[in-house]
Amino acid sequence: MENLLRPIYQERASHPDTLAVIIAERRHKVSSETDNFDAALLVIVKEAEEPLFIKHYESDHQTASLNVVTDDQLKEWITLGTNRRIIDWILNGKVLFDRNEYIFNLIDELSTFPFSNRKLKIGLEYGKLIRRYIEGKAFFESNQFLDAYNSIVHAL
Incomplete structure (x- = not known):
């Protein structure tokens, strides 16, 4: 696997826009953390044409995914909590390249969780609570009790 990934991440690391490269390897036989790939390579860049670019590789019955994500998209995922897998990759992955201690600072920011x-x-969480409550109330008033129950459970 290392022979497959080394040229890929070295090429990406040589770009001046690349901030960091992290590899997350599969820890279990069936792993949703890496979408059942043997390894997931996360490349964080300053700017790109697309905020997320994914490419898959296969060699000798081993698979890998290359995920190129912009810094802005990563910050959005961290703030909104919409992509928990990326957080796991950052915290538990192996750092292969770190320009200007970007990953070190990001991990420190995640662990301190600034005010x-x-x-x-x-x-954001309060807004989600209010939305779910209002949806549940509307479902209850329209006699859709299972949907109302589901909305209230999600609100709690």
Whole structure:
């Protein structure tokens, strides 16, 4: 696997826009962390044409995925919590390339969870709570009790 991935990440690391390269390897036989690939390569860049680019590789019955993500998209995922797999890759993956200690600073930021991010996250979660409550109330008033129950359970 290393022979397959080394030229790929070395080529990406040589670009000036590349901030970091991380590899997350499959830990279990069936692993949703890497979408059952043997390895997932995460490349974080400053700017790109697309905020997310995914490419798959296969060699000698081993598979790998290359995920190129922009810094802005990564920050959005971290703030909204919409892509938990990426957080796992950052925290538990092996850092192959780290320009200007980008990953070190990102991990430190994730572990300290600054006050401004906490306030934003609380506001987002409160908005989700209110939305689910209102949906549940509307479902209940229209006699759709199972949907109402589901919305209220999600709200809680």
